Amino acid sequence: MLLxxxxxxxxxxxxxxxxxxxxxxxxxxxxxxxYQAAFTFAQYANxxxxxxxxxxxxxxxxxxxxxxxxxxYPVAYYLALRAPQRWRLILLALVVIPxxxxxxxxxxxxxxxxxxxxxxxxxxxxxxxxIRLINTPGAVLLGIVYGYLPLMILPxxxxxxxxxxxxxxxxADLGATPLSTFLGVTLKLSLPGVMTGFSLVMILLLGExxxxxxxxxxxxxxxxxxxxxLFLQSRNWPFGSAIAITLVLVSVVVLIAANRISTRVSGxxxxxxx
Amino acid sequence: MxxxxxxEFRGVTKRYGAVTAVSGIDLAVPPSAFVALLGPSGCGKxxxxxxxxxxxxxxxxxxxxxxxxxxxxxxxRRPVNMVFQQYALFPHLDVEDNVAYxxxxxxxxxxxxxxxxxxxxxLEMVRxxxxxxxxxxxxxxxxxxxxxxxxxxxxxxxxxxxxxPLAALDKKLRTDMQIELQNLQREIGITFVLVTHDxxxxxxxxxxxxxxxxxxxxxxxxxxxxxxxxxxxxVADFVGKTNLLSGTVAGHSGDLVEVALADGTxxxxxxxxxxxxxxxxxxxxxxxxxxxxxxxxxxxxGIVRNRIFLGSTAEYAIEVQGIGTLLAKADHLIGHGNLFKxxxxxxxxxxxxxxxxxxxxxxxxxxxxxxxxxxxIS
Numbered sequence: 088m089l090l091x092x093x094x095x096x097x098x099x100x101x102x103x104x105x106x107x108x109x110x111x112x113x114x115x116x117x118x119x120x121x122y123q124a125a126f127t128f129a130q131y132a133n134x135x136x137x138x139x140x141x142x143x144x145x146x147x148x149x150x151x152x153x154x155x156x157x158x159x160y161p162v163a164y165y166l167a168l169r170a171p172q173r174w175r176l177i178l179l180a181l182v183v184i185p186x187x188x189x190x191x192x193x194x195x196x197x198x199x200x201x202x203x204x205x206x207x208x209x210x211x212x213x214x215x216x217x218i219r220l221i222n223t224p225g226a227v228l229l230g231i232v233y234g235y236l237p238l239m240i241l242p243x244x245x246x247x248x249x250x251x252x253x254x255x256x257x258x259a260d261l262g263a264t265p266l267s268t269f270l271g272v273t274l275k276l277s278l279p280g281v282m283t284g285f286s287l288v289m290i291l292l293l294g295e296x297x298x299x300x301x302x303x304x305x306x307x308x309x310x311x312x313x314x315x316x317l318f319l320q321s322r323n324w325p326f327g328s329a330i331a332i333t334l335v336l337v338s339v340v341v342l343i344a345a346n347r348i349s350t351r352v353s354g355x356x357x358x359x360x361x
Numbered sequence: 362m363x364x365x366x367x368x369e370f371r372g373v374t375k376r377y378g379a380v381t382a383v384s385g386i387d388l389a390v391p392p393s394a395f396v397a398l399l400g401p402s403g404c405g406k407x408x409x410x411x412x413x414x415x416x417x418x419x420x421x422x423x424x425x426x427x428x429x430x431x432x433x434x435x436x437x438r439r440p441v442n443m444v445f446q447q448y449a450l451f452p453h454l455d456v457e458d459n460v461a462y463x464x465x466x467x468x469x470x471x472x473x474x475x476x477x478x479x480x481x482x483x484l485e486m487v488r489x490x491x492x493x494x495x496x497x498x499x500x501x502x503x504x505x506x507x508x509x510x511x512x513x514x515x516x517x518x519x520x521x522x523x524x525x526p527l528a529a530l531d532k533k534l535r536t537d538m539q540i541e542l543q544n545l546q547r548e549i550g551i552t553f554v555l556v557t558h559d560x561x562x563x564x565x566x567x568x569x570x571x572x573x574x575x576x577x578x579x580x581x582x583x584x585x586x587x588x589x590x591x592x593x594x595x596v597a598d599f600v601g602k603t604n605l606l607s608g609t610v611a612g613h614s615g616d617l618v619e620v621a622l623a624d625g626t627x628x629x630x631x632x633x634x635x636x637x638x639x640x641x642x643x644x645x646x647x648x649x650x651x652x653x654x655x656x657x658x659x660x661x662x663g664i665v666r667n668r669i670f671l672g673s674t675a676e677y678a679i680e681v682q683g684i685g686t687l688l689a690k691a692d693h694l695i696g697h698g699n700l701f702k703x704x705x706x707x708x709x710x711x712x713x714x715x716x717x718x719x720x721x722x723x724x725x726x727x728x729x730x731x732x733x734x735x736x737x738i739s
Contacts, residue, residue: 253449256416259436260443261463261516271462275453353453 105335111328120322130329137313137330144310145337147299148292151231152239155288156281158232159239163280164273166240167247179244182237190234194301197233201226201302222304230298235291239284246280247273275353282349290338310334365428367392367520367552368413373422375408375576382408384576386422390520390554390569395546397555397563400573401599409573410522410556415439427519437466442513443522447529448505450497456508457493460484463516483515484508486545503534510542514549521546523555527562539566560600564588572596592633594719597645604646604687607721610636618718620644624683626660630718641721648676648690652712653701659710663687665701675700679707 112130117123134141166178185193199205201220210218220226250273258268296311305312310330317327366389375383383405390396398406411417412424415436424431426440442463450459461480464471471479484490487507497505506526513521526542527535543566546553557563563570564584572580572587572595580592591597598605611621617629618636622644630644652659663681670693677689689709693700701707 251449253445253447254451256414256436257443257445257449257451258462259416260414260441260445261512262437262466263462264437264466267466272451 108328108331111324112332114325114328116323116325120324122324130325131333133326134329134333137310140308140310140313141333143307144293147227147231147295147309148289151228151235151292151295152285152289154228154232155235155239156285159236159243159284160281162236163240163243163247167244167250168252168273182240186237191297194230194234194298197226197230198301201229221302222306224303227299227303230302231292231295234298235288238287238291242283242287243277243280246277246283250276278349278353282345286342286345289341293334293338364392366390366425367394367427368554369425369428370409370412371423371425373409373412373419373424375405375412375417376420381576383412383419386576386578388571388578388581390552393550393552394569395543395553395555395567396569396571397557397567398571398573399557399560399563399600400579402558404573405576406556406558406573407524410443410524410554413439413441413520413554414443414522440519441522442516442518443524444506444509444513444526446524446526448509450505450508450512452497454497455493456489456495456497456500457481457484459497459508460493460511460515462512479515480511483511486514487511502530503538506530506538510545514545518551520552520554523553525557526555527557528559535562542566564600570600572600574599589714591645591717594643594645594721597643597717597719602648602688604648604651605643606646606684607641607643610638610640610642610718612638617715618642620718622684624681626684628660628716630716632718634720636718636720642718643721645717645719646687646711647714648688649674650712650714650716651687651689651691652710653677653679653689653691653707654710655705655707659708661687661709663707663709665703665705665707668701668703670700677701677707679709681709 111122113126113128115123115125115127115129162182166175166182170178198221201207203221205220207218207220254272254276255268258272259265263271294311294314296309296315299305299307299309300312313330314327317323317330368388368390370386370388373383373386374381386405386409398409400406408417412419413426413431415431415434415438418432431439451462454462457477457480460483461476464476464479481490481493484493487510489504489507489511492500492504492508497508500508506529509526523542527538530538539562542553542555553567555563555567564587567584569581570584570587571578572592574595580587580596582590587596588601591600594605597603606622608620608622610618611627612619614629616631618632619627620630620642621627628644630642636642661679661681661684663679665677666680666686667678669676673693674690675693677691679687679689681687687709
């Protein structure tokens with residue numbers, strides 16, 4: 088009974104659209120754009136045409152997620168294990184608050200900060216001329232880390248917070264140095280959180296195109312750009328659908344892999360995405 | 362005394378902000394002893410244990426392990442191991458890897474073969490051979506307890522610390538583990554320091570009991586001393602069951618004092634400290650020191666209110682006019698049928714020993730220091 092509304096929601100907003108996309112992906116583009124019923128795998132056969140975009144996405148997503156992880160873990164560690172109890176909630180709020188503003192706005196803000204009249208102007212003022220920050224891979228990475236950080240921090244924080252502190256004492260008691268304790272106990276037991284954060288950010292990055300467009304100068308194409316183009320500009324819905332389906336399959340593979348890894352290392356625990 | 366103590370506290374005080382958890386503790390534990398730190402919660406016993414383990418640093422004073430000052434030595438460099446409350450076993454490792462954890466930390470590294478064989482021995486010692494590949498959550502509470510023991514002992518520590526190790530077990534298992542722990546301690550011959558709030562556990566397992574209250578050591582001695590000769594009212598009340606009767610000092614006769622109880626009865630009692638004429642005192646009467654009889658000419662007469670038959674003995678709650686309810690324990694002699702029934706009048710006398718009289722002090726224990734430097738001589 089209680090599952091009724093949730094099930095209805097999922098069917099209407101997830102399953103039905105997914106079926107529609109799947110049906111579109113084996114169809115043909117109508118002469119004037121859109122979809123025309125057919126049964127052909129021509130769209131899938133055409134996927135190599137977007138190989139570059141796929142490749143770029145497959146690099147951007149894991150690298151971006153990794154960069155996020157490297158920044159997020161120390162923050163989550165500090166919040167969960169080091170920060171004074173009474174500061175914890177305030178600091179957590181500070182992590183989440185930027186999320187209340189749209190990512191587009193915040194990314195635009197970075198365009199100005201990194202652009203000619205932002206940090207480079209300041210650097211020029213103290214003598215470092217001609218430093219370009221905007222439209223570089225570094226700027227894209229910065230934008231990604233900035234935009235997705237809370238999604239990485241929160242699951243890691245939760246798993247570290249749940250960690251039984253006595254295990255750390257037991258480890259030290261048994262002769263483990265702080266580094267061994269971190270590697271052998273803390274890190275391993277927080278792996279479910281790490282994997283949740285990593286897959287969450289990575290899956291979102293598979294569809295990301297805004298940040299690379301705004302901060303990377305739009306010179307590099309990603310699957311996300313491709314989808315926007317195909318659906319809105321060239322109105323080739325079947326090809327767009329084929330790409331979307333492929334993307335979903337890749338995401339599923341990523342999730343299963345993450346689940347496997349964290350189950351193996353930290354015992355019988357699953358990755359909880361929600 | 363020539364042997365270097367395994368553990369020594371010199372003037373150790375621990376404060377958390379304004380709260381003093383442990384205050385001015387002096388204690389020396391000789392090698393190969395089984396010592397229990399006994400006291401109510403908040404008495405500082407766990408803090409003492411954690412200072413030996415290195416998880417807390419004393420605010421004042423020093424902790425020595427085998428003659429070495431431990432100031433600034435982190436837990437991972439101390440030659441002691443702890444069995445944690447609720448065991449703190451690593452959930453992501455199986456039984457054998459839990460036990461081998463300490464061995465894997467050793468530098469220079471031990472060979473894989475040595476690690477496996479020592480872990481196997483340790484598991485055998487706690488009768489868990491063949492359980493090496495089990496997951497922790499597949500084990501029962503008693504088995505987890507034994508894994509925790511094996512994990513601590515495999516490193517051959519100078520001292521084993523046990524923090525309320527049996528608290529999570531049911532009564533039957535607890536009794537079994539008490540015997541097992543005692544045997545284990547005798548077998549391997551290292552010092553065990555046990556923290557417990559359970560006086561029965563402390564008395565039954567250890568060679569020495571260190572009773573703590575309000576951050577101080579109130580009494581230290583062998584279990585029978587603690588029970589028979591409690592240093593003060595707190596110990597008398599905390600260790601074992603006793604009847605505490607209030608009265609005033611009516612007179613002195615030699616080593617004994619005469620105490621007038623509330624109902625006017627005067628009884629002779631031994632004293633622990635000098636007592637003034639007219640001073641308010643509590644007299645401790647152990648239930649088993651009382652004798653019951655229909656005709657016994659005892660100082661008290663009362664009516665049986667309650668009887669708990671325990672097999673070899675029976676406990677009676679007896680209401681005595683003007684004094685209150687007294688708890689008495691009487692041996693049950695098979696075939697004699699000498700059980701009193703509720704409602705029956707009985708006379709109460711003293712079967713053995715002389716009652717002990719203690720000065721009544723408010724906030725007992727916290728303002729009473731019995732000995733300045735307590736040392737066990739074995």
